[in-house]
Amino acid sequence: MEDCNSTLPMQKILIVEDEPDVADLVSFNLERAGFQIAVAHDGLIGLQKALVEKPDLILLDLMLPGLDGFALFKELRRHSRTNKTPVIMLTARAQTEDRIQGLEAGADDYLTKPFSPKELILRVKSVLRRSETIPGTAQFEFGPFRFDKNNMKFYLAEQSVELTTTEFKLLLFLSERAGRPQSRHDLLRHVWGYSDDAHSRTLDTHMKRVRQKLAGFACMVETVRGLGYCLRTSD
Numbered sequence: 001m002e003d004c005n006s007t008l009p010m011q012k013i014l015i016v017e018d019e020p021d022v023a024d025l026v027s028f029n030l031e032r033a034g035f036q037i038a039v040a041h042d043g044l045i046g047l048q049k050a051l052v053e054k055p056d057l058i059l060l061d062l063m064l065p066g067l068d069g070f071a072l073f074k075e076l077r078r079h080s081r082t083n084k085t086p087v088i089m090l091t092a093r094a095q096t097e098d099r100i101q102g103l104e105a106g107a108d109d110y111l112t113k114p115f116s117p118k119e120l121i122l123r124v125k126s127v128l129r130r131s132e133t134i135p136g137t138a139q140f141e142f143g144p145f146r147f148d149k150n151n152m153k154f155y156l157a158e159q160s161v162e163l164t165t166t167e168f169k170l171l172l173f174l175s176e177r178a179g180r181p182q183s184r185h186d187l188l189r190h191v192w193g194y195s196d197d198a199h200s201r202t203l204d205t206h207m208k209r210v211r212q213k214l215a216g217f218a219c220m221v222e223t224v225r226g227l228g229y230c231l232r233t234s235d
C-alpha cells in the first residue's frame with residue numbers, strides 16, 4: 001500500500017534500550033513502519049547518538065547502564081540540539097512512580113512494557129504528528145499569551161517561556177477555545193491522539209507543568225470539575 005508520505009525523507013528514531021530483545025523488536029517494527037532507526041544499548045552512547053544524529057524522536061528506556069533514563073533525559077533537555085526532540089519513555093509496569101516522574105520531567109509520552117507493536121507505532125506517530133509545525137496563521141495571540149506556531153515558541157507578556165511541544169499544543173488548544181470549557185476527552189484526543197480516557201493522569205501532569213510555567217498567570221487556566229479545563233477570557 002503506497003501512502004502519500006512515501007516521498008518525504010524518512011524520519012529517524014533513536015532507541016535507547018539495553019535489553020537486546022526489546023531493542024530488536026522495537027527496531028524491527030519501526031523499520032517495517034518506514035522509519036530509519038538508530039540504537040544505543042547504554043545511556044552514554046544514547047546521549048552521544050542523540051547529539052550527533054539529531055533524531056526526530058527518542059524512545060528512552062529508564063533503567064539503563066552508563067547513564068539512567070532520567071539523567072539522560074535531563075542532558076537532552078540541556079542541549080540546544082535536542083531540547084525540543086520528542087521523547088517517549090519506556091517503563092516497566094511496576095514503575096508507576098517512574099512514569100509520573102517522567103511526565104513531570106517533561107517527557108512527551110510513555111509506553112508501559114510489555115507493549116504491542118501496534119501500540120508502539122500508534123504512540124510514535126501521534127507524538128511525531130504533535131511535534132510538526134501547525135499549518136495556518138503563524139501567530140496566535142490571546143491576552144498575555146503569544147504563540148509563534150511556526151517555531152513552536154511561546155511568549156508570556158512578551159517574555160519567552162520554554163514549553164515542550166506537548167505543553168505548547170495543550171495551551172494553544174485551550175487558548176484558541178478560550179471561554180469554552182474543553183473536556184478531558186477532547187484534550188486527550190486532540191493533543192495526544194488518545195481515543196480513550198485512560199490517560200487522565202498524563203493530562204493533569206502536563207497541566208500542572210503548564211501552570212507552573214505560567215507563574216503569575218496560572219489562574220487563567222481553570223479546572224472545570226467533572227469536565228476538564230477552560231481558559232478564562234477575563235477577570
Ligand code: CA
Nearest residue numbers: 018061063064
Ligand atoms: Ca532497561
